[in-house]
Amino acid sequence: MAARKSAATKVKSKGNRISQVKATNGTSLVQVDEVVLPVRLRIAKAYKMYVGGAFVRSESGRYFQVKSHETSIDADPSVINIPRGSRKDVRDAVLTAKNAQEKWAARTAFNRGQILYRLAEVMESRRDELISSLVRGGATAEKAAAETDAAIDRSIYYAGFCDKFQSLVASSNPVSGPHFGFSVPEPMGVVGVAAPEAPALLGLVSTVLPVITGGNTVVAIASDRDPRTAIVFCECLATSDLPGGVINVLTGQAAEMAPVLAKHREVIAIDAWTRDAELRATLEREGAGSIKRVKTHASPSERFWLEDGEGQGLGWIERFLETKTVWHPVGV
Amino acid sequence: MASLATKAGREAASLARPPLQDFFPLYVPGPPPVDQVAVEERASSLAKRSIKKGAKVAGLKLAIAMMDLTTLEGKDSAGKVRALCNKALRPLETDASVGPCAAICVYPNLVPVAKRALEGSTVKVASVATAFPSGQSPLDIKLQDVRRAVEFGADEIDMVIDRGAMLSGQYAKVYDEIAATKEACGAAHLKVILETGELGSYDVVRRASEIGIAAGGDFIKTSTGKVQPAATPPVTLVMLETIRDHYYATGRKIGMKPAGGVRTAKQALHYLVLVKETLGDEWLTPDLFRFGASALLNDVLMQLEKERTGNYQAAEDFSKD
DSSP states (O other), rough: HHHHHEEEEEOTTTTOOOEEETTTSEEEEEEEEEEEEEEEOOOOOOOOEEETTEEEOOOOOOOOEOSSOSSSSSSSSSSSEEOOHHHHHHHHHHHHHHHHHHHHHHOHHHHHHHHHHHHHHHHHHHHHHHHHHHHHOOHHHHHHHHHHHHHHHHHHHHHHHTTEEEHHHOOOOSSSSSSEEEEEEESEEEEEEEEEESSHHHHHHHHHHHHHHHHHHEEEEEEEESSHHHHHHHHHHTTTTTTTTSSEEEEHHHHHHHHHHHOOOTEEEEEEOOSHHHHHHHHHHHHTTTTTTEEEEEEEEHHHHHHHHHHHHHHHTTTTTTEEEEEEEETT | OOOOOSSSHHHHHHHSOOOOHHHOOOOOOOOOOOHHHHHHHHHHHHTTTTOOHHHHHHHHHHHTTTTTOOOOTOOOHHHHHHHHHHHHHHHHHTTTTSSSSSSEEEEEEGHHHHHHHHTSSSEEEEEOOTTTTTTTSHHHHHHHHHHHHHHHHSEEEEEOOHHHHHHOOOOOHHHHHHHHHHHHTSSSEEEEEEEEGTTTTTTHHHHHEEEEEEEESSSSEESSSSSSSOOOOOHHHHHHHHHHHHHHOOOOEEEEEEEESOOOOOHHHHHHHHHHHHHGGGGSSSTBEEESSSHHHHHHHHHHHHHSSSOOOOGGGOOOO
C-alpha cells in the first residue's frame, strides 16, 4: 500500500476526506482518508421482466435496446438491453396471474389496502431512482418529479379505496316480494393491461393499481419507449408485500404481445392504451372472439394522467368488476 | 494372509473366511449399480427436445390413448366414477378422434360401477388392490383384496409391493408376494407399483423392477400417487432400462406406467421421448405404456384445443373429473 501511495499524485485539495488521485501509470485511484484504492468499475444492472414476484428474462432470449438520454447519473451504459417478451412469456404470466388471483381476492380488503400503502412507502424511498430513470427516459427533471409524486400519491389513493369502493358500488335493491335483493361487486379474474406509451410510470401505475384494488390480478405490458422505469417500479412492487403474481409486468412490443393477451381465454378483460389504431382494432376483434370485456383508448395527453379528477377515481376500479345480485328471503 | 495366487492359498483363504452369506444372510447378488449422474443427465437431456405442430398433436393424442384416468380418493362416489368413465370414453366433446383413454383406475368397490359405465367399449377397468396404498396388511388379506377386485370385473390389477420388506432386504418376501398376487389375478393383467419415492435410491428401484418383472408383473409402475416424489423422468428411465435389459435377455415385453406427478402436456411428451429412445416404437402403444394421471388429461386437452384454434385455453372451459 505504501508503495502505491507514494506512486500517486493527488489531484484534489488536501481538505477532502475522499479525493481522486492519479497513479504514475495513469490509472485512477481514490483516496479515502489515508487509504488509496483503485477506482472501482460500476455495476450495470441487467433489466428483467417481473413475473410471479420474480425478475425473469424472456423465455425467447430476445432483447431490444433502449437509448438513455443521460448516463452520468448511474452505472447504466448509454444503451441498455431490455427483454423482449414473447407469446410464451405472455402465457406463463397469465398462468401465474391466474394462480394468484383467488388468494389475492380472498385477502381482506383492509389487508389489500395495507399492501398498497406499503407500495407507496417503498416508492417514496426510491423516489430519486424513479425520477432519474424517467430523466434517462427523456423527461425533464421537473416533469419526472411531478410524475413520480403523482404515482406515489395514486398508490395511496387506491390503498385508501381498497375497503371503501364496495360500499359505493354495491346496493340493496328494491324488489317486489318477500325478498332482499343485494348487488355486490366481485373481481373478474386476470386482466390484461397494455400500458400507455407515455407517461411511462404514471401511466402504468394509474392503469394497474385500480384493477388490483378490485381483487383482480394483472398482466401488464410496459411502455416500450421507457421500459426501464417500469422495471424500477417493479422493484418497488417486489419489496412491498404484494404477493407474487398479482402484478406481472412484461417488456417488449405491445403490438406483438397484446393480441396474445386478447386471444387468451384465461384473460377475462383487456385494457389497452395505445396510439396504434390498428392494434386497438385487432385487440377489439380478438377480444370479442373470446367474449372478453375489452376497453381500448387512444393514449390521452400527459395532463390527463396528472390530474386527479381524470387519472384516478372510483370509475377506474369499477371498470373491471362484475356485479353479483343475490336474492335472499326476508325473515330467514 | 494367504496368497490367492496359488490353489493352496485360495483353499486356505476360503477356510479362514466364512462364506459371504454368513455375514450378510440377506445378500443376493444384484444388478450392477445405477450411475445416478448419468441417468439424471440423460433424462434431462431427453426432456429438452422441442416437439411442435403435427408431431405434438400426434404425441398428445397418443398420450390420451395411453392414459389410465385415475381417481383414488376416500370421497370417490359412484357418480364421480361414472363421470370419469364418460370422460374416458369421449375426452373432448367436440372431437371424436381424441381418445378414448386406455383405462379407468379406481378402488375395488367402484369397479362394478366403472364396468357398467364402460360396457361395450375398449376402455379397461383397472383396480388398485393389495391394501393400497401402504401394502401393510397380511398376505391373505391382500390376496383376498385382489380376488374380489377381479370378481367385480377388473381387467387390470395395480398392486403395491411391501416397501418395508424391500428396504430391509427381504427380497424373497417381495418376490413371493408378487408371484402370489399374479396367481390371484388369473386372467387380469398385473401392474406392480414400486413406490419409487420410498425406495431411496436408483439401485433399489432397479432391483425392485427386476424382482417385479421376474415374479410375473405385466407392467411395472412408479408410484401410488400418494407419496412425493412420485414419477420422475430419471426413475422412469431406470425402470425402462430394466425392461429393455429383460427384453434382450428373454424376449418378453414388460409394460411401464409412470404415475403421479405427470401434470402437463409437455411432461407427457417428454415421457414419450424417453420411451421411444429407450425401448423404441414398439413400446409406444397403450398395451405397453400407460400414464397414471388425473390432472394430466385436461392439460393435454387444452393444448390440443390451442393447436386447433390458435388460442390459449382457460381451465374452466374443461370439466374437472
